Amino acid sequence: MSSPRWIDGLSRHVFWDTDPASIDPERHGDFVIVRVMDRGTLADVKAVWDYYGSERVRVALLRAPSLGTKTISFFANQFDLPREAFRAFRHRNAHWKP
Numbered sequence: 001m002s003s004p005r006w007i008d009g010l011s012r013h014v015f016w017d018t019d020p021a022s023i024d025p026e027r028h029g030d031f032v033i034v035r036v037m038d039r040g041t042l043a044d045v046k047a048v049w050d051y052y053g054s055e056r057v058r059v060a061l062l063r064a065p066s067l068g069t070k071t072i073s074f075f076a077n078q079f080d081l082p083r084e085a086f087r088a089f090r091h092r093n094a095h096w097k098p
Helices: 029-039 041-053 053-061 069-077 088-097
Strands: none
Touching: 029 041, 029 053, 029 069, 041 053, 053 069, 069 088
């Protein structure tokens, strides 16, 4: 399966452990969104945002089992949501209560 041009243009470090040519942008959309929003450059983020749209990005990030704290904080602000709305935030904090 060949990957669309925009996936080929994303930073290689985002998909360091997978072959971008094997990514189906629809079937693996949540994977692409989470990886790019958490590890990509501004250009990567814009490309993914333009392709998937804000609603699909929001849903994928809310469901993601793991995200960096900066990513959660940024997108909580972007979508005007509490950090607790993110599964990754709840999961992280469930294990680190003092």
